[in-house]
Amino acid sequence: MASQHQPTWRWLLLLVVVFIAVFSGTRYFIANDIVDGTSMQPTLQSGERLVSIKHQTPKRFDIVVLTEPVAPHALFIKRVIGLPGDTIKVVDDQLWINGQRVNEPYLKTAFAKQELKQFQRAHAAATFTANFSLSQLKATRAKKVPAGHYFVMGDNRLVSYDSRGFGFVSKAELESVVIWRYWPLTQMRGF
Numbered sequence: 001m002a003s004q005h006q007p008t009w010r011w012l013l014l015l016v017v018v019f020i021a022v023f024s025g026t027r028y029f030i031a032n033d034i035v036d037g038t039s040m041q042p043t044l045q046s047g048e049r050l051v052s053i054k055h056q057t058p059k060r061f062d063i064v065v066l067t068e069p070v071a072p073h074a075l076f077i078k079r080v081i082g083l084p085g086d087t088i089k090v091v092d093d094q095l096w097i098n099g100q101r102v103n104e105p106y107l108k109t110a111f112a113k114q115e116l117k118q119f120q121r122a123h124a125a126a127t128f129t130a131n132f133s134l135s136q137l138k139a140t141r142a143k144k145v146p147a148g149h150y151f152v153m154g155d156n157r158l159v160s161y162d163s164r165g166f167g168f169v170s171k172a173e174l175e176s177v178v179i180w181r182y183w184p185l186t187q188m189r190g191f
Contacts, residue, residue, distance in 0.1 A: 039154030082151030
């Protein structure tokens with residue numbers, strides 16, 4: 001009889017180990033996030049579900065989840081534009097990093113034109129991304145992104161509240177780096 005119960009205990013032990021591994025992984029290493037709002041359009045839509053990795057150092061143009069600086073219990077999803085030590089400016093919808101013009105393929109031209117046209121009806125916006133440099137922004141007032149900090153922006157530059165408004169984001173405020181959109185299934189893809 002003892003031999004019949006032995007496999008049951010092994011399966012039970014295996015299930016407990018798997019449960020602890022999944023719980024630990026989702027709590028300490030992996031995050032499940034839901035997009036809320038329009039600031040990352042057209043890349044991300046409200047209601048989409050994402051998987052992100054915690055405790056990861058982001059690279060330029062990674063999509064990150066961060067603690068919202070003004071309301072620390074809220075989370076934002078933005079794109080890393082500037083790394084520590086970078087100079088950043090936008091002139092006539094062109095991004096310049098460290099004196100080099102940088103393409104932003106994630107900014108879809110057709111989407112930007114449509115959003116700008118609608119936005120111009122209510123506001124006096126001439127470009128999708130208003131001209132700025134780090135030293136001109138009230139929120140940053142620096143020539144370079146400080147050590148241990150990042151400059152983030154939403155892809156929908158007309159409506160995004162981002163580093164242009166709340167300043168640099170410290171590494172401690174970065175919750176995770178987005179690696180996968182899994183919902184809706186028809187829009188599944190890696191980042």
